[in-house]
Amino acid sequence: MKQIIILLATALMIAGVATAAPKVEKKFVTTVFVTDLHxxxxxxxxxxxxxxKGVKEVKVDVPTKTVAVTYDExxxxxxxxxxSFADLNIKVIKYMSEAEAQAQKK
Numbered sequence: 114m115k116q117i118i119i120l121l122a123t124a125l126m127i128a129g130v131a132t133a134a135p136k137v138e139k140k141f142v143t144t145v146f147v148t149d150l151h152x153x154x155x156x157x158x159x160x161x162x163x164x165x166k167g168v169k170e171v172k173v174d175v176p177t178k179t180v181a182v183t184y185d186e187x188x189x190x191x192x193x194x195x196x197s198f199a200d201l202n203i204k205v206i207k208y209m210s211e212a213e214a215q216a217q218k219k
Contacts, residue, residue: 141169143183144191145214149204150178158201166197181211 150156156173159180163171167188172181182194195205209217 139185139187141183142186143170143181143211144194144208145211146180146182146191146194146198146208147206148178148180148198149206150175150180155201155203159198159203162201163194163197166193168194179214181214 150159150173153175156175159173160171163182167185168182169185170181170183174180180198184194191208195208198205
């Protein structure tokens, strides 16, 4: 009887492992937004409101009026982030990938 119970328990554990969903690897991307923010108060509003929503990191550069947002692309999009700026009454003039932003600096 003990052997049957052990065999059934082992079979259930093996079946559970076989049906477990594979872990999805997060892919983080960075998008740079050119905005109309003008002061440290605007920067603070961005910092305080952007984390969550799949956002990993936010870098605000007030002198150049740019905001670099690193996020999980399975949880957010540039258009979704753009609407988050609108919720803060910050206008997005344009946005680009981090590579495009680096190329423009050269």
